[in-house]
Amino acid sequence: MIFDVMTLFPEMIENACNFSILKRALENNIIKVNTINPRDFTLDKHKKVDDTPYGGGAGMVLMPQPYVDAYDSIDKCENSVTIMLSPQGEPFCDKTVNELAAFNQIIMLCGHYEGFDERIREVIKPREISIGDFVLTGGELPALCVIDAVSRKIEGTLGKIESADEDSFADGLLEYPQYTKPREFRGLHVPEVLLNGNHKEIAEFRQRCRLERTRQRRPDLYEIYINKSKG
Ligand code: 4GM
Numbered sequence: 001m002i003f004d005v006m007t008l009f010p011e012m013i014e015n016a017c018n019f020s021i022l023k024r025a026l027e028n029n030i031i032k033v034n035t036i037n038p039r040d041f042t043l044d045k046h047k048k049v050d051d052t053p054y055g056g057g058a059g060m061v062l063m064p065q066p067y068v069d070a071y072d073s074i075d076k077c078e079n080s081v082t083i084m085l086s087p088q089g090e091p092f093c094d095k096t097v098n099e100l101a102a103f104n105q106i107i108m109l110c111g112h113y114e115g116f117d118e119r120i121r122e123v124i125k126p127r128e129i130s131i132g133d134f135v136l137t138g139g140e141l142p143a144l145c146v147i148d149a150v151s152r153k154i155e156g157t158l159g160k161i162e163s164a165d166e167d168s169f170a171d172g173l174l175e176y177p178q179y180t181k182p183r184e185f186r187g188l189h190v191p192e193v194l195l196n197g198n199h200k201e202i203a204e205f206r207q208r209c210r211l212e213r214t215r216q217r218r219p220d221l222y223e224i225y226i227n228k229s230k231g
Contacts, residue, residue, distance in 0.1 A: 001103070001154050003033045003147050004074050005140075006067065007110040008049060010035035012140040013147075022148060025157045033147065036074060038066035050113055059114035067109065067120045080105035082126040083146070085139035086115065089130035092145070094169040096129065100146065101153040108146060110139030172225050174214045176206035 005013045017026060017033050025031045039047050043065065050060040071082075081103045083089075090096070100106055109116070109126060121128070131142040151157050152164055168175045179190040193205045215222045 001031045001150065002077070002105040003031065004036060004105065004107045005033065005110065005143050006036045006038060006070050006108065007140055007143070008037060008039055008112060009138065009140055010037050013143065016144050017147065021157060021162070022151060025151055028156065030154055030156045031151050036070050038070040041066045041069040041073070053114065061114055062111055062116045062120065064117045064119045064123070067116070068123050071124050074107055076107070077105045079103050080107060082107040082109070082124060084109040084111070084116070084121065084126040084128045085131070085142035086111060086128055087130050087133070087135050089128035092129050092131045097149045097153060100150045106146065106150065108143045110143050112138045172221055173210040174218060176209040
């Protein structure tokens with residue numbers, strides 16, 4: 001999987017990928033992360049990437065020329081997808097992650113300030129994605145969320161111990177509570193059932209915990225799960 005990230009702050013992407021599981025995936029050539037800076041494609045001596053909005057209003061708007069030229073400079077493989085990270089996008093969820101993981105190349109446009117000149121969307125026609133109903137100072141953190149979530153789904157990124165199959169959202173329920181040593185911590189005990197070695201009882205206990213936790217915290221997911229198991 002190749003990630004090409006168009007950003008005015010390439011170090012944000014490069015630095016954040018240099019830890020833990022993503023770092024290992026980069027070293028093992030399971031993923032590759034490139035950055036393209038639209039500022040390098042500006043044509044004026046001040047390297048200007050934004051300007052005031054026509055019609056007035058607060059803030060600045062990203063100009064089309066540096067973004068479209070930067071986009072055109074990217075080598076695109078046959079099976080590639082282009083996404084724009086913005087609060088106006090479709091909600092990002094596990095289903096989106098699986099869809100994106102099926103591509104060989106993901107090109108991402110990160111915005112800043114008040115957003116993109118609309119003609120960037122009209123020319124590039126990206127799939128527009130939002131990681132949640134809030135506004136950030138830039139699209140870099142959402143792009144990193146996409147890199148991280150998609151990389152986890154790619155064969156070879158996670159070790160056997162970190163397997164993605166058993167994760168929340170694989171079946172739409174939240175995780176059960178986990179415990180490790182010691183058996184007692186500040187007067188709090190590990191549930192007895194986890195110590196008795198009865199795998200069937202443990203599995204039932206965990207499933208009950210998942211259902212209860214999902215019902216309490218995410219009634220929206222609980223409804224979907226219950227309706228699905230009703231058929
Ligand atoms: C406006 C247009 C994404 C602002 C494009 C980006 C939140 C999200 C930005 C942009 C962002 C999100 C930058 N804020 N909810 N800010 O995924 O890239």
